[in-house]
Amino acid sequence: NSVVSNSSTNVTAPALTQPASPFSPNFQHFISIKLSQTNYLLWKTQLTPILKAYNFLDLVHGDELCPPQLTFEDNPASLNPSYISWIVIGKNTFAESWSALTQAFGSPSHTRILQFHMQLQNLKKNDSSISTYLQQVKYIMDELTVAGKILSPEEFNVIVFNNLG
Numbered sequence: 001n002s003v004v005s006n007s008s009t010n011v012t013a014p015a016l017t018q019p020a021s022p023f024s025p026n027f028q029h030f031i032s033i034k035l036s037q038t039n040y041l042l043w044k045t046q047l048t049p050i051l052k053a054y055n056f057l058d059l060v061h062g063d064e065l066c067p068p069q070l071t072f073e074d075n076p077a078s079l080n081p082s083y084i085s086w087i088v089i090g091k092n093t094f095a096e097s098w099s100a101l102t103q104a105f106g107s108p109s110h111t112r113i114l115q116f117h118m119q120l121q122n123l124k125k126n127d128s129s130i131s132t133y134l135q136q137v138k139y140i141m142d143e144l145t146v147a148g149k150i151l152s153p154e155e156f157n158v159i160v161f162n163n164l165g
Contacts, residue, residue, distance in 0.1 A: 038112075040105035041146050042139070059094035066092050106146055113147045116140050125164050133164070 030050050035043045051057045067082040091097040120140045125133040137160055144151065151159075 035101070035105060037105060040102075041142050044106070056094075060098045062093070062095055064093060064095075113144065113149050116143050116147070117149065120144070120159055121163075123163055130164075134160075 031043075031046060033039060033043050033046050048057065051060060067080055069080060069083045070077045071080040091100060120137065123133070123136055123140065128136075141151070141156070
């Protein structure tokens with residue numbers, strides 16, 4: 001624990017290595033894929049069921065405000081453990097934070113859209129199983145959909161069947 005003080009208030013902050021509460025999940029143990037500029041959809045697909053399992057998914061879509069920074073249950077006031085669990089720099093709600101992540105990582109540039117389109121057109125089944133091939137196709141199609149590029153069913157079928165070999 002560390003103590004932050006000014007002339008009128010002492011605030012005790014828990015060490016950041018300890019969870020804010022024994023019931024707070026430590027998500028890093030459940031997330032094998034770290035968020036990057038190129039894997040947002042995969043990361044989101046991995047994180048969403050975890051948020052749902054811990055009943056946090058409503059926070060993503062809701063407007064519940066960040067808890068207060070200080071709790072006055074103790075004398076002197078201390079840093080609120082709920083605040084420590086919650087705070088994301090510059091955002092007041094979890095929904096704002098999720099939206100910022102989506103905007104930063106989930107909006108591929110035109111170049112990225114072209115890259116996914118080329119990956120789809122060049123994807124070959126070769127020696128992989130049909131299920132592996134279709135999983136790769138689905139991943140690329142999901143990325144294109146997130147980017148706002150939706151192929152017509154005819155265009156999609158032509159690409160997939162042509163690449164089956």
